[in-house]
Amino acid sequence: MLDRYQNYIIRDWQPDDRIAAAAVIKNALAEYGLGWEPDGADQDVIGVEQYYLARGGEFWVIEDNGTIIGTSAYYPCIFEENCDVKAVEIRKMYLHLKTRGQGLGKYLLGQLERSIFDRGYREIRIETASVLTAAVKLYESSGYRSIPDVETSRCDRAYVKFL
Template identity: 80%
Template sequence: MNSRSRIDRYQNYIIRDWQSDDRIAAAEVIKNALAEYGLGWEPDGADRDVIDVEKYYLDRGGEFWVIEDNGIIIGTSAYYPCLFQSSEPENLGEQAVEIRKMYLHSKVRGQGLGKYLLCKLERTIFDRGYREIRIETASVLTAAVKLYESNGYVPVTDVETSRCDRAYVKFIDK
């Protein structure tokens, strides 16, 4: 693991920093989760960041985590900094982060792991000094929509990913 590696646990699951040999397994988790909901895998579009984690996350100051169960990758979660035109005038032009690639294998959903990951991402983002978080998702991902809305994310209209039809923002208080 690299020098800034982190390991965390939730129940029996290990949450750790992505490593280059995780590329195929992480992509498979995401591809399979999308397929369950009738959404397509887009390696040349919305999912190119999973193919090149170094460029889209690590080199930009973001993070990409994998979740393991007995050495098998069963989930992913990530964020990267990006420039948004904030809807709050005092934050115009400031950097925000976008949470991306929060996917879990169907066998581990409904155990609180998604909520734990979201809270862990928010804490990490806050500790890095960011106060605005963006998320895009698809309406068909009803559990994700419910998770975001029940954790203080509010709808916005600036969806950038063709596969997604919902976007959310959350401002973290200082």
Template identity: 60%
Template sequence: MKGYYQGFLIRDWQECDRNNAANILHSVLTEYGLPWLPTGADKDVIKVEEFYLATGGEFWVVEKQGKVVGTAAYYPVKRGEKAVEIRKMYLLPEARGQGLGKYLLTELEKTIENKGFREIWIETASVLKEAVKLYESSGYQAASGVETPRCDRIYVKYLPLE
């Protein structure tokens, strides 16, 4: 278990979360007019074991009163030095506007730094205005090299050296 934030339980993904996590992504992407790509950019949410657990990454789910309402994850990438990419940070509408996104991002950053990583990359789409605002206000710098077709922005944050 990762912990609690204002009545939300944040915990490690379990096999029984596969459909709920996929449904959250599908729902939020559709809400913002973005494509759900289960055989492309979103296959990692279907194959969490392969993309996250087997590579040294983590995939978290967020619950409220037993219902999965959000996801957040990261895995190591070959871009940069000792780098990870934060992925699949999505919240259903009922979980937004309460500081949960900021809290999740901060917790991911702490976990990533404690594991010895030095760079955090995030790809997103301009239409996800709340996400863009969160990343920019959290010290992420615009970069180049977007790899995901539906994304048009990429950010990087360099963690301090010990």
């Protein structure tokens, strides 16, 4: 993946991105009073190779003048009991505060959906926290419907969309 949105570059994650990508997520969580969980919900950011790439998923970073300011990712959830074989979970969709409100999140979600569809998946799941009001609004306005299957401890909302 190599794409542009306005002045931002969206590209595939590289091992050198690990610390910067983790920092974006950690800082975004802290803004909303949510904790960084490197041994729990965020261990996948430390182990992108294992959790995303080896499972057939993708992990993208968003750059602004060479600085990572966002992340977005998905992986097939074939190993989770509530997911269908043709299902993926979108994860780690976080943007630096200065980039929010410019349509980048909506654009990223659309690009993720296209990539997911092109790879043959037909069900997308997402978990989030109610405090992330912009994310909740984005998912609901993009056709995701609420479901009760919340598995991540800091999340209290789950959504599904069929492509």
